[in-house]
Amino acid sequence: MIRRLRGPSRGLRRAAAMLLWVLAATLPVAGQAISQVVFLPQTYYIGDVVEARVVVRATGNLDLMVPGTLPDTDWVDFRSVSVVQRADGYEIRIVFQPFFVGTRQLPPIDLGSMTVSGVSAVVNSLATEAGQTGPLELQPVRDQILLPGTQLMIALIVIALVGVPVIVIGTGGWVRRWVQRVRARYRENRPYRTLQKGLRQLQTDIHELDGKRYYIRLLDLTREYLGGRFSPAFRSATTGELDVQLRRAGIPAEPRTRLVDLFRFGDLVKFANRRVTVDDRTRHLEEVRAVTAGLQKREWEEHRDVGA
Amino acid sequence: MELQEQNTSLDVQVQRAQDLIGKARHELARRIVGQQQMVDGLLTGILAGGHVLLEGVPGLAKTLTVKSLAEVLDASFRRIQFTPDLLPADLIGTMIYRQQTGEFVPRKGPIFSNVILADEINRAPAKVQSALLEAMEERQVTIGDTTYPLSEPFFVLATQNPIEQEGTYPLPEAQLDRFMLKLFVDYPTRDEEREILRRVGVPQDIEIQRTIFKTDIRKLRDIVGQISVDERIADYMVNLVTATRDDGERGDMGPLRYIEFGASPRASIYLYRCAKVRAVFEGRSYVMPEDVKAVAPDVLRHRIILSFEADSEDLAADDVIDMLLSTVPVP
Numbered sequence: 001m002i003r004r005l006r007g008p009s010r011g012l013r014r015a016a017a018m019l020l021w022v023l024a025a026t027l028p029v030a031g032q033a034i035s036q037v038v039f040l041p042q043t044y045y046i047g048d049v050v051e052a053r054v055v056v057r058a059t060g061n062l063d064l065m066v067p068g069t070l071p072d073t074d075w076v077d078f079r080s081v082s083v084v085q086r087a088d089g090y091e092i093r094i095v096f097q098p099f100f101v102g103t104r105q106l107p108p109i110d111l112g113s114m115t116v117s118g119v120s121a122v123v124n125s126l127a128t129e130a131g132q133t134g135p136l137e138l139q140p141v142r143d144q145i146l147l148p149g150t151q152l153m154i155a156l157i158v159i160a161l162v163g164v165p166v167i168v169i170g171t172g173g174w175v176r177r178w179v180q181r182v183r184a185r186y187r188e189n190r191p192y193r194t195l196q197k198g199l200r201q202l203q204t205d206i207h208e209l210d211g212k213r214y215y216i217r218l219l220d221l222t223r224e225y226l227g228g229r230f231s232p233a234f235r236s237a238t239t240g241e242l243d244v245q246l247r248r249a250g251i252p253a254e255p256r257t258r259l260v261d262l263f264r265f266g267d268l269v270k271f272a273n274r275r276v277t278v279d280d281r282t283r284h285l286e287e288v289r290a291v292t293a294g295l296q297k298r299e300w301e302e303h304r305d306v307g308a
Numbered sequence: 309m310e311l312q313e314q315n316t317s318l319d320v321q322v323q324r325a326q327d328l329i330g331k332a333r334h335e336l337a338r339r340i341v342g343q344q345q346m347v348d349g350l351l352t353g354i355l356a357g358g359h360v361l362l363e364g365v366p367g368l369a370k371t372l373t374v375k376s377l378a379e380v381l382d383a384s385f386r387r388i389q390f391t392p393d394l395l396p397a398d399l400i401g402t403m404i405y406r407q408q409t410g411e412f413v414p415r416k417g418p419i420f421s422n423v424i425l426a427d428e429i430n431r432a433p434a435k436v437q438s439a440l441l442e443a444m445e446e447r448q449v450t451i452g453d454t455t456y457p458l459s460e461p462f463f464v465l466a467t468q469n470p471i472e473q474e475g476t477y478p479l480p481e482a483q484l485d486r487f488m489l490k491l492f493v494d495y496p497t498r499d500e501e502r503e504i505l506r507r508v509g510v511p512q513d514i515e516i517q518r519t520i521f522k523t524d525i526r527k528l529r530d531i532v533g534q535i536s537v538d539e540r541i542a543d544y545m546v547n548l549v550t551a552t553r554d555d556g557e558r559g560d561m562g563p564l565r566y567i568e569f570g571a572s573p574r575a576s577i578y579l580y581r582c583a584k585v586r587a588v589f590e591g592r593s594y595v596m597p598e599d600v601k602a603v604a605p606d607v608l609r610h611r612i613i614l615s616f617e618a619d620s621e622d623l624a625a626d627d628v629i630d631m632l633l634s635t636v637p638v639p
Binding site: 233235267 | 538540541598601633634635636638
């Protein structure tokens with residue numbers, strides 16, 4: 001956010017550069033001379049990490065050594081000093097962090113055969129640039145800065161916490177009825193799904209099962225479907241009672257007769273060891289499929305009419 | 309192929325048996341109006357080799373039916389009126405001292421007949437009842453030191469009156485269990501009663517012919533024995549009987565809560581035999597669930613003891629059996 005603020009005026013920058021040139025030109029160096037001082041970045045502010053590159057022209061080899069300890073002041077913090085040899089001399093790179101506003105000379109740095117001194121740093125301040133005059137007052141501790149989008153997130157959570165119960169209360173009855181209808185439909189269709197699954201398995205096993213086992217499974221599946229779909233009484237109804245139960249369940253005559261005939265045939269296979277062909281089995285499997293699909297469709301249409 | 313031929317042969321035999329039974333029914337129907345369930349129950353008892361307990365109010369042709377059945381069967385018939393002063397010796401016989409020879413000789417009682425009608429069995433004391441019931445079970449009696457086998461077929465039909473219970477000796481459950489079937493004899497319908505008036509309004513002797521001979525009974529029993537019962541049907545019978553027993557889940561909402569004591573395995577055996585007879589009645593060589601359901605009330609009603617809950621809800625044994633039949637899945 002600080003970087004976004006307007007930078008120093010062009011005049012100020014030019015004046016600072018001129019000053020640097022003048023200072024650099026007048027730096028006294030024994031056997032060597034500081035020919036150039038460049039600050040990176042050129043314009044910097046209090047607290048910025050700045051690198052000052054001091055170019056030293058030397059006639060011969062200098063034995064420059066980076067000091068073990070750097071100068072310690074409360075207005076500038078030296079981070080590092082390094083020496084880079086160039087064709088025409090040396091470049092001393094001083095990385096520091098200023099904590100003052102205005103122009104000050106950096107403390108001298110002893111490099112052994114030479115001491116770098118008189119390097120002036122011009123430190124800018126955003127406060128002064130923003131037009132604030134007078135001594136800067138300490139500001140009270142500011143609130144913690146929120147991450148971008150935090151307020152939006154909080155707002156959404158609040159809306160959810162307040163809004164969802166309101167929506168649930170407002171539309172609860174309708175939703176509950178809808179869920180109940182869906183559940184009831186799911187439950188009603190469960191016997192049919194179980195039947196279909198069983199019939200698929202039976203079709204797979206049609207050649208492996210003997211006639212008796214086949215019809216036991218086929219009729220058990222059908223009975224279970226009727227028991228689950230219409231009335232539990234189908235589970236304990238004999239074939240003779242089946243017709244009565246089907247009539248009670250309101251099954252039309254045609255599917256009723258087909259089912260009863262199927263059960264009569266199945267009883268003969270189950271209890272009288274009547275022989276059956278694969279064609280018989282396939283025919284009866286399809287018969288069960290067709291009749292139950294018809295019953296299911298009829299029930300569905302009745303529900304739809306009632307719902308409408 | 310062999311099995312198929314056997315089945316065909318059995319089917320023919322069953323067909324003949326059905327015809328013969330049909331003739332017997334026809335003959336009985338000449339004298340007995342309605343009461344088809346009682347007649348079928350009695351025939352079931354004879355063919356399944358069990359004894360029958362008839363319960364019904366007086367005047368419902370119980371005695372007449374049994375007497376007529378004995379005539380149709382070509383069997384010796386004796387009626388024993390059970391009274392409080394009856395002694396076991398009056399029933400099974402005793403040793404008589406013969407003066408001429410100076411020795412004791414056995415005098416066989418009325419139990420040595422093919423068809424016994426023990427009328428109002430609950431009016432005789434327990435000693436007489438147990439003598440009869442022992443004979444029913446053992447099919448032999450001991451007079452003095454000698455044991456005499458009872459004649460075949462040996463068929464006891466006992467009657468009891470559901471009213472006038474004062475001064476009676478109700479049969480204990482253990483003895484009731486020895487009866488294969490307990491038949492309820494109900495009042496005739498209006499049409500049947502009108503027909504009764506038409507037939508016997510003027511006293512007349514209606515002759516009926518003997519249609520089933522002793523050899524026929526043996527053959528019929530053999531045919532009944534050959535009737536096939538699928539394993540699933542047998543399981544169904546066992547399921548029905550075991551459903552009457554306490555399995556520790558008395559708290560459920562099923563019919564079990566109405567039963568204090570359930571049926572014994574003897575019920576399963578009799579259910580098995582009677583279902584076979586019912587299949588022959590229907591002209592089938594195999595048993596179907598319908599047969600089991602048809603005979604189950606007669607086999608089970610005297611074998612279950614109802615709980616207080618059933619009493620409080622005014623439920624009869626037949627109501628509970630109906631519940632059982634409608635809850636146990638059929639094969």
